[in-house]
Amino acid sequence: MSAHPASFPAAPPPVAPPPVAPLRVLPSVDAVLKVELARAATERHGRQATTAAVRTALDERRAALRAGAGGAATPEEIAASALARLDAAAAPSLRPVFNLTGTVLHTNLGRAIFAEEAVEAAVRAMRSAVALEYDLDGGKRGERDDHVRGLVCELTGAEDATLVNNNAAAVLLVLNTLSQGKPAIVSRGELIEIGGAFRMPEIMRRAGAELDEVGTTNRTHARDYRDAIRPETGVILKVHTSNYRIEGFTKEVSPRELAEIAQAGGVPLVNDLGSGTLADLARYGLVHEPTVREAVAEGADVVTFSGDKLLGGPQAGFIVGRRDLIARINKNPMKRALRLDKVRLAAVEATLRLYRDPDRLAARLPTLRYLTRRPEDMAAQAARLKPALAAILGPAFTIDATACRSQIGSGALPLETLEGVGLAIASRDGSGGALNRLADGLRRLPVPVIGRIDDNALVLDLRCLEDEAAFLASVTALEGAHELA
Ligand SMILES: *Cc1c(COP(=O)(O)O)cnc(C)c1O
Secondary structure (H helix, E strand, O other), X not given: OOOOHHHOOOOOOOOOOOOOOOHHHOOOHHHHHOOHHHHHHHHHHOHHHHHHHHHHHHHHHHHHHHOOOOOOOOHHHHHHHHHHHHHHHHOOOOOOOEEOOOEOOOHHHOOOOOOHHHHHHHHHHHHOOOOOOEEOOOOEEOOOOHHHHHHXXXXXXXXXXXXXXXXXXXXXXXXXXXXXXXXXEEEHHHOOEEOOOEEHHXXXXXXXXXXXXXXXXXXXXXXXXXXXXXXXXXXXXXXXXXXXXXXXXXXXXXXXXXXXXXXXXXXXXXXXXXXXXXXXXXXXXXXXXXXXXXXXXXXXXEEEEEOOOOOOOOOOEEEEEOHHHHHHHHHOOHHHHHOOOHHHHHHHHHHHHHXXXXXXXXXXXXXXXXXXXXXXXXXXXXXXXXXXXXXXXXXXXXXXXXXXXXXXXXXXXXXXXXEEEEEEEEEOOOOHHHHHHHHHHXXXXXXXXXXEEEOOEEEEEHHHOOOHHHHHHHHHOOOOHHHOO
16 A cells, blocks of 8 residues: 555644734834823834834834733833833943942042042033143143143142043053153062053053063062162163062062162152042141152152042043153153043033042042041941931831941052941841842942942941932842842
8 A cells, every 4th residue: 555645544634823913903103103101212212213112112022912912002001111121221331339448449430530620620621622632822822731830840840741542541651751662660569460460560561661570579689789789781670569469578678768779870760659648637637648758759850640630520540750851751652542522521520620629628638538538427327327228128127227348449548447437238138138138239329329238238338328318228228129139
């Protein structure tokens, strides 16, 4: 018998699919675009984006219906979903956050916060043409450094100054100008790494300098430097070991002694201060950090430092020192690639002016204001915030005022901590999961709150919290806080 297909029993008719949900229950794109919410979306985001978002919302609904989920949708519902999507996509990626980490100059959170005076100066420069490189007295071409040179020299005692993108750029430019193809003498104890990509040996090589390492990790002597100086030496580089300390059996050569050695050898001394500061922090009750004025007075030929560390301004790199060396640095074509724009220059100028009035500096410069906050003020703040926060978080969490040791951050005074007060939030059942969910929820707020998990508690260090109302408004948006546990 042939296996003719016809001899087989007829295949059963295909099982009818479940009745396809009538897609007619979805409105048309046009119908959605006519409702009030869609008009609002068009107003805010434009016609094209709104139409696309409505189509996407309808597609999703259709797919859900086919999968047997969900039911009919009104034009209003589709429009609302499209608008939510458009609003979420339009939210800026770079957003303000509450820095309650306890690290005042947090590199990952943007370091220093501008003084109001600097904000206003930056906004003015953004809104208008400015005499950036135009000498208003003579109607001739000017230099952008002219706007701050006088102030920087006044505040540091240096002969001359120039500014670049950041301190890493300052070090690169200085070494490339003074030591390209030449040995740069540096102590093995100062070949630092500062967060990720900035490694001193790497920067020196990229600048074209030949590393001439002297001494050992823990001890470098004056004779090590003296013996290393050769006729072809480009510079002696001193690096402030800003983010760590070597303790115990150690020896480093002081900047003053190094200046004498450099001068005797006819080699310029470059001192990379890192943070540096223009004000004597001891005056504000903080531990003394080397000031730029001291570094200049100790005889360094060139000093480099950051604009957005202790100085409390925008990201910038300062190069100050001998006039002839600054002139050479300014002639380096790399200067053009590393220079500052008008906005930051305006903010730098405004920030520097604040230093002329040291009495009011701690009130006007946010970085210094945070660093000098009194623990008793922070304790009072903790007492004010605690009940409000408890009401928002519900009974699953405990909240207690706690002593905090905050840090300056950005490598300044790494071993110094500042006595402060924070709020420690713990889950009542002691579970880490609830705490992690809370930390997660706080990071997803419209204005995210960034704290730190410490010893089974989420600690919100209050040192950098000034706008309590804005903080509470943001935390109030914590969705389902009661269910986080
Ligand atoms: C921070 C630091 C730098 C880099 O400065 P940026 O402003 O981050 O570019 C360089 N040297 C030292 C010693 C530093 O502390």
